[in-house]
Amino acid sequence: MGSAKNKITFFDLDHTLLPIDSDYAWGEFTQAIGWTDPVEFKRRNDAFFEHYKAGTLDVHDYVRFAVEAIRIRSEAEYREAHARFMREVIRPVVLPAALNLIRRHRAAGDTVAVITATNELVTRPIADALEIEELIAVELERDGAGWITGEISGVPSLGAGKVVRATHWLAQRGTDWLDVETTFYSDSMNDLPLLEQVDHPVATNPDPRLRTLALERGWRVLDLFAKPQ
Template sequence: MHKKLRLALFDLDHTLLPIDSDYAWGEFTQAIGWTDPVVFKQRNDAFYEHYKAGTLDVHDYVRFATEAIRLQGREAALAARERFMAEVIAPALRPEALELVQTHQRAGDTVVIATATNEFVTEPIARAFGVETLIAVRLARDGDGWITGEIDGVPSTREGKAVRVGQWLADRGLDWAGVEATFYSDSMNDLALLEQVDHPVATNPDDRLRALARERGWRILNLFSPHP
């Protein structure tokens, strides 16, 4: 009998990071003058509320969130992303989150970050955590290889996150029966994947997920701050 692959899946925003990297990138584009501080903030805030409520139109949101990147072009966008990593993300890399990831790596688990934030924002964040495998919202590219604003394939949001992880397993000749999977998430948006894995961990959970985790006897992990 083959030994099952041990898989450690991590959501990113408010799970490994105490911030929302997607929303923070939007704020950063305001700070560097790429987006209108009033109009952009209103729309960014509205999209964020829809995300928390589980009613986000991810295609509309990605067009909105990547517009500044598309207009500025590759060179300027990559330079701005480096600044964003240094000024916003680096201070949010908490030792307890890094240690949690490294604990799984030392145990020989396959570690994957699975996030509803797009790959442009999250690729360097995954690298900062020392995680090679990132499942994020893939961005469609034009003939020059630059972002179009559309999504490539199934977006890794809500039920789509479980679908994308399932596709990733299938690409490796695996299925859910062949792995022992743990998933850390803060949000009810990730309920489909939490229900799919062997070991769901409600991590810094929102109130709805905390209540559900208590009801179902799931582990609750308060990674960043104590909580009753």
């Protein structure tokens, strides 16, 4: 008999492990601290969010927009602001249900990773707060001084790009899809390519389209943040 396959569990982040969209919330936070024009930024942020939900987002345009408030400031200013964002916005919504789910997979011997369409500057501290070391996020191009340019580096982890990035992540560890047993938790139809790729797709707090599809295909549906009746 062959040995059991190593188990990998991928988690989407926004509306999956968190009950909010961290990218959108960061945008609102930059408004609140005076980094962006409250009227114009909100108008564009809302428009991009609608495109995301509809699956029509131009991720390159969005990332340029979303990181501009960081790009024009120093790394020290970003770190100070993000620490406050973590205290005031993120940590209050990191719920026991999410932490317990992650810990159950880790206790079962799974390697766990967050895979998200939100950029690395917003999400690295969040993954740390969730006690997840492995993060596959939108990576940002750096200039000669080591600070972000506003452009994406490599393949963005959005839609089919999540499959590309996860495949590369596996390859970096000397393995591939055939050699591992994979699970993916996601709320969004945007993540259908990766949900179809893994062995165990879990529609988690799913949007209406994904809930319908999951029920049709017999996928597990998990309402992680549902209150007990």
